[in-house]
Amino acid sequence: MYAQCGDMEMACQVLDAMPERDAVSCNVMLAGLLGHGGLSPQATEVWRRMLGEGHKPDSVVLSTILCHHPDDGKQGLEVHAWVIRHGLETELSVANALIEMYSRKNDLGHVLSVFESMPMRDLASWNAIISAHRQDFRVLMMFRRMVDSGVRPDETTFAAVLSACDSLGLVEGGMRLFSEMENKYTIQPTVQHCTSVVNMLGKAGMVDEAYELTSKRACLGSEPTVLRALLHASSVHANIRIGEIAAKKLLDLEPDNAHHFVTLMKMYENTGRFEDLEKVKKMMRDKGL
Structure with a gap:
């Protein structure tokens, strides 16, 4: 009850006072700690005590603790080893969390190892593996594998794959996917989708x-x-021409953002438009920027 209400201090006192703790009470306590404070020292202590007493964390707790591991932490590897020893690596939510954890570490080798060993995959699995390939040219191949497997991409899928196309300079593939998103899957482009495409085209x-x-x-x-x-x-x-259009709209929306003025000045300076450059400088002085 205390863990669900967010009173972690009282929940810990109750847990400590219990003569015999079971797996259920430990799972509830750990889930509450992770949900309210992330992977805090307190949560880590409960995790280690839980394992030391022989209690088995459930898939929800395992997935949550994997998602809260820092990118450079070693404890995630310990949790993965525990998962393997107890035969839980095929649990869908656990496998998805492992993919996300190794993706944050930029460990594509472990990501692929977990992914390829999964007996079944859902949309979250495919979104995680595509996101993990954000700096890898195989990202388009992964997207096609997803579609060929019968899983329908969603808004999150396209956000990940278009961001990857932006990073990797895959203009042709990115524009093809953007068109598919709108016309084949009837997904309305979001600001995130369009920003990736504008960046990609701009580069x-x-x-x-x-x-x-x-x-x-x-x-x-x-x-x-x-x-x-x-x-x-x-x-x-x-x-x-287009720079001035974008700058005018930005300065109307964010008139005190000095970065927009600086970008506009650089554009004028690089093109020899020194009179316009001085006008922008005066605008900045007048605004006290």
Whole structure:
């Protein structure tokens, strides 16, 4: 009761006072600690005491404790070893949590080992493996494997794969997937999806195409995240026309954000527009930036 209400101090006192603790009480206590304080020293102590007394954590607790491990921590490896010894590596939620843990560590070898040994996979499994490939060119292959297996991608899937295409410069594949998302799967693009695509196109010097994508979607015209990506791409590739459009909208939305002024000044400086550069400097002085 105390653990569910968030009173961890009282819950610990009750647990300590119990003459005989069972697996249920330990699981409830550990789940409460993890839910309210993450992998705190208190939670770690309960975990070690639980194992020392021979109590078996359930799949929910195992999944939660794996998700809370720091990227560089060794305890996650200890938990994985415990999972293997007790034959729980095929539990779907546990396997998914292991994939996410190793993904945070950028340990693609262990990620693939866990994934390929899974007897069954759900949408969360595929989303986790695709996210793990965010810096790996096999990400598109993983997406196709997912679709071929009969699992329908969702908004999260496309957020992960489009972000990977942005990072890896996979423009053709990224645009094909963006089109599939809208036309085949009828998923409405979010700001996150569009920002990835604008960044991806901008890095490739396709600033006009990036602007066309945003101009077709009126809702994106007032999204600072998308506009910042567009302004940055315009500055890098000296696209004054689109850069000024993005900058004007950004300065209307965030008039005191000095970064927008600086990006605009760099664009003018790099293209020899020194008169415009001085105007922006004056605007900054007038605003006290």
